Amino acid sequence: xxxxxxxxxxxxxxxxxxxxxxxxxxxxxxxxxxxxxxxxxxxxxxxxxxxxxxxxxxxxxxxxxxxxxxxxxxxxxxxxxxxxxxxxxxxxxxxxxxxxxxxxxxxxxxxxxxxxxxxxxxxxxxxxxxxxxxxxxxxxxxxxxxxxxxxxxxxxxxxxxxxxxxxxxxxxxxxxxxxxxxxxxxxxxxxxxxxxxxxxxxxxxxxxxxxxxxxxxxxxxxxxxxxxxxxxxxxxxxxxxxxxxxxxxxxxxxxxxxxxxxxxxxxxxxxxxxxxxxxxxxxxxxxxxxxxxxxxxxxxxxxxxxxxxxxxxxxxxxxxxxxxxxxxxxxxxxxxxxxxxxxxxxxxxxxxxxxxxxxxxxxxxxxxxxxxxxxxxxxxxxxxxxxxxxxxxxxxxxxxxxxxxxxxxxxxxxxxxxxxxxxxxxxxxxxxxxxxxxxxxxxxxxxxxxxxxxxxxxxxxxxxxxxxxxxxxxxxxxxxxxxxxxxxxxxxxxxxxxxxxxxxxxxxxxxxxxxxxxxxxxxxxxxxxxxxxxxxxxxxxxxxxxxxxxxxxxxxxxxxxxxxxxxxxxxxxxxxxxxxxxxxxxxxxxxxxxxxxxxxxxxxxxxxxxxxxxxxxxxxxxxxxxxxxxxxxxxxxxxxxxxxxxxxxxxxxxxxxxxxxxxxxxxxxxxxxxxxxxxxxxxxxxxxxxxxxxxxxxxxxxxxxxxxxxxxxxxxxxxxxxxxxxxxxxxxxxxxxxxxxxxxxxxxxxxxxxxxxxxxxxxxxxxxxxxxxxxxxxxxxxxxxxxxxxxxxxxxxxxxxxxxxxxxxxxxxxxxxxxxxxxxxxxxxxxxxxx
Numbered sequence: 087x088x089x090x091x092x093x094x095x096x097x098x099x100x101x102x103x104x105x106x107x108x109x110x111x112x113x114x115x116x117x118x119x120x121x122x123x124x125x126x127x128x129x130x131x132x133x134x135x136x137x138x139x140x141x142x143x144x145x146x147x148x149x150x151x152x153x154x155x156x157x158x159x160x161x162x163x164x165x166x167x168x169x170x171x172x173x174x175x176x177x178x179x180x181x182x183x184x185x186x187x188x189x190x191x192x193x194x195x196x197x198x199x200x201x202x203x204x205x206x207x208x209x210x211x212x213x214x215x216x217x218x219x220x221x222x223x224x225x226x227x228x229x230x231x232x233x234x235x236x237x238x239x240x241x242x243x244x245x246x247x248x249x250x251x252x253x254x255x256x257x258x259x260x261x262x263x264x265x266x267x268x269x270x271x272x273x274x275x276x277x278x279x280x281x282x283x284x285x286x287x288x289x290x291x292x293x294x295x296x297x298x299x300x301x302x303x304x305x306x307x308x309x310x311x312x313x314x315x316x317x318x319x320x321x322x323x324x325x326x327x328x329x330x331x332x333x334x335x336x337x338x339x340x341x342x343x344x345x346x347x348x349x350x351x352x353x354x355x356x357x358x359x360x361x362x363x364x365x366x367x368x369x370x371x372x373x374x375x376x377x378x379x380x381x382x383x384x385x386x387x388x389x390x391x392x393x394x395x396x397x398x399x400x401x402x403x404x405x406x407x408x409x410x411x412x413x414x415x416x417x418x419x420x421x422x423x424x425x426x427x428x429x430x431x432x433x434x435x436x437x438x439x440x441x442x443x444x445x446x447x448x449x450x451x452x453x454x455x456x457x458x459x460x461x462x463x464x465x466x467x468x469x470x471x472x473x474x475x476x477x478x479x480x481x482x483x484x485x486x487x488x489x490x491x492x493x494x495x496x497x498x499x500x501x502x503x504x505x506x507x508x509x510x511x512x513x514x515x516x517x518x519x520x521x522x523x524x525x526x527x528x529x530x531x532x533x534x535x536x537x538x539x540x541x542x543x544x545x546x547x548x549x550x551x552x553x554x555x556x557x558x559x560x561x562x563x564x565x566x567x568x569x570x571x572x573x574x575x576x577x578x579x580x581x582x583x584x585x586x587x588x589x590x591x592x593x594x595x596x597x598x599x600x601x602x603x604x605x606x607x608x609x610x611x612x613x614x615x616x617x618x619x620x621x622x623x624x625x626x627x628x629x630x631x632x633x634x635x636x637x638x639x640x641x642x643x644x645x646x647x648x649x650x651x652x653x654x655x656x657x658x659x660x661x662x663x664x665x666x667x668x669x670x671x672x673x674x675x676x677x678x679x680x681x682x683x684x685x686x687x688x689x690x691x692x693x694x695x696x697x698x699x700x701x702x703x704x705x706x707x708x709x710x711x712x713x714x715x716x717x718x719x720x721x722x723x724x725x726x727x728x729x730x731x732x733x734x735x736x737x738x739x740x741x742x743x744x745x746x747x748x749x750x751x752x753x754x755x756x757x758x759x760x761x762x763x764x765x766x767x768x769x770x771x772x773x774x775x776x777x778x779x780x781x782x783x784x785x786x787x788x789x790x791x792x793x794x795x796x797x798x799x800x801x802x803x804x805x806x807x808x809x810x811x812x813x814x815x816x817x818x819x820x821x822x823x824x825x826x827x828x829x830x831x832x833x834x835x836x837x838x839x840x841x842x843x844x845x846x847x848x849x850x851x852x853x854x855x856x857x858x859x860x861x862x863x864x865x866x867x868x869x870x871x872x873x874x875x876x877x878x879x880x881x882x883x884x885x886x887x888x889x890x891x892x893x894x895x896x897x898x899x900x901x902x903x904x905x906x907x908x909x910x911x912x913x914x915x916x917x918x919x920x921x
């Protein structure tokens with residue numbers, strides 16, 4: 087038997103699996119299905135350790151479940167449209183399609199080199215017409231049902247990328263891709279009406295028990311459902327109303343000013359002809375250059391400028407000034423907020439800055455807040471003061487009473503509002519799915535007929551000349567015929583947000599070669615929902631929320647039965663080196679290729695799964711990689727030593743239900759360790775996702791094998807050969823999902839020439855073997871260990887206490903003391919508390 091050489095054996099088995107279509111999956115009504123999916127990557131050209139980690143996690147689960155008898159779908163594809171490819175191609179003077187195809191080919195080879203069990207027959211690539219045709223088809227379905235629409239709106243603009251960003255794509259005031267400061271522009275844009283699904287997206291979070299709690303909370307906060315009151319104020323000397331939304335109608339008597347968003351349509355009317363008109367127009371221009379997140383940041387100074395306008399409180403007729411402020415957004419609520427400085431700290435600080443009156447209307451039960459000027463806003467509960475007929479009422483009940491009063495007077499009422507905004511999908515870029523809309527001077531905007539899909543993205547375009555999309559100047563693309571009147575018309579030149587592509591790709595995997603629909607209902611219903619989805623926490627709001635929206639929309643229109651796309655979600659941690667996230671700029675990048683070339687894919691997989699639980703961050707450690715490689719070499723040596731056993735004719739031995747009887751004490755001990763390991767690995771993969779502890783258990787089992795052989799010196803004993811070969815085969819089986827290549831090689835070398843280890847049934851553990859006659863009990867006095875002893879496993883708590891009190895070392899600590907209480911943990915310890 088040769089020495090372990092992963093560079094030789096790993097490509098051999100990868101070719102074997104591919105030629106034999108070992109990972110091909112179809113429908114099988116005789117088996118339970120299981121859909122394992124890792125988030126598909128953007129084809130940047132090279133895999134990094136984050137990729138390797140998420141793919142290894144998914145592959146272990148897929149291989150394990152296949153051995154458990156499930157019909158496992160484990161596909162892979164490419165999120166291939168998007169700005170990075172366009173920018174990279176522009177910098178290199180290359181065609182984005184050729185650049186992307188080259189990157190896909192390189193990354194696919196890397197994935198194969200890792201031994202990943204993907205069904206490549208189901209591969210999808212979003213920049214191919216056979217995929218984005220269905221993006222356009224789905225857009226038209228949204229359009230048909232009134233959920234895709236175009237409107238003029240202030241949008242987040244990245245000047246570096248030259249395109250619009252959705253609110254979710256602005257991170258700390260910067261572009262999520264390039265980090266450039268995001269500004270504001272007003273453009274005609276396409277939106278999807280995700281807000282129509284706000285309640286269902288929120289309420290159905292309760293169905294996602296298999297999702298991390300923090301992800302569900304992030305989505306809940308992003309949707310941001312608020313219950314409150316709309317209040318309508320009249321504008322003095324104008325035939326105009328101003329409506330605000332508030333969750334504190336109880337403070338209505340405390341309003342001393344109002345603030346409008348710079349984009350509010352009433353601002354221009356309020357300032358027209360006023361001395362401050364030019365100053366406020368300049369302020370509005372400045373605000374358009376700032377992103378919404380920057381304006382509302384806690385670090386941003388709150389600014390308010392007096393418009394010269396006056397509002398009238400509907401409940402008491404009081405007049406107060408109307409300001410325009412940087413922190414109020416037109417896209418949230420009504421674009422107007424009422425200022426109650428006595429009971430909101432932000433309002434309090436603004437009132438102090440501009441010398442606006444502060445009036446207490448909710449008094450604290452601890453002290454009289456009306457007796458002296460406030461040092462800060464009081465935001466707690468209490469009873470109303472300075473509030474007319476509502477004085478003395480509890481503020482919660484007063485809020486209800488005031489809302490009822492407003493309803494009766496036609497000046498307001500109960501309202502539910504959301505933080506969630508409609509999804510802006512227009513992008514002023516080239517490398518994306520063309521939006522299937524045609525503009526006709528006579529007929530207006532019309533959808534492209536379905537029979538004309540796909541609207542092909544022109545290829546071979548020179549991107550070097552301009553930062554803007556070349557589609558706006560490409561006559562062969564935008565010049566077309568109106569489907570209504572047959573006259574000259576123009577195509578939409580915006581392309582879709584790439585998140586449109588990733589919002590339904592998991593459905594295309596179910597039926598990737600379908601050419602009549604995006605997917606067949608039958609196949610989608612067989613595979614959906616995805617049983618286990620794996621990817622980064624950074625997608626908690628964007629991709630995951632959009633995918634949930636798509637699934638619910640498709641269910642409403644009879645395309646799928648599933649209400650949610652992903653049953654369980656694992657958000658894996660980041661990979662760090664030297665205490666920092668791996669990055670080229672920090673010079674701390676370790677590539678998967680480097681690990682494969684030095685140690686083999688099995689070593690890299692094993693380390694990245696062993697170094698930390700999957701949901702935790704992982705700190706890369708070269709010594710740890712070398713340690714995992716030494717372990718695999720140790721497994722190889724074990725089989726080198728034991729290979730003669732496999733040449734002994736097989737017999738059942740004294741075996742029943744996987745238990746061998748008539749073994750010596752050392753073999754019995756090894757058998758118990760084997761079944762303990764099978765149990766631990768099974769539970770750690772199936773229930774806990776604790777791959778690190780599963781690998782640790784396998785390492786302990788290998789140690790137990792060496793300890794056994796060192797003790798009995800019977801490596802070629804025909805008496806124990808049936809047990810030992812069975813145990814060694816089970817060792818390979820539990821190691822196989824983690825290290826698929828070495829286990830396949832050793833499986834074949836041990837005589838299984840016609841079968842794959844990955845097609846074997848997962849070994850079962852037997853609880854009878856795990857039972858022991860005696861167990862070691864720890865004896866403590868006041869929490870400190872004072873002795874240990876092997877005792878019968880069925881000893882009662884009373885018997886354990888008597889044994890502890892009679893133990894020689896324990897007895898010395900009890901003399902002259904009073905026992906206060908005793909704590910007994912059966913099978914583990916007895917703790918005697920004395921004084």
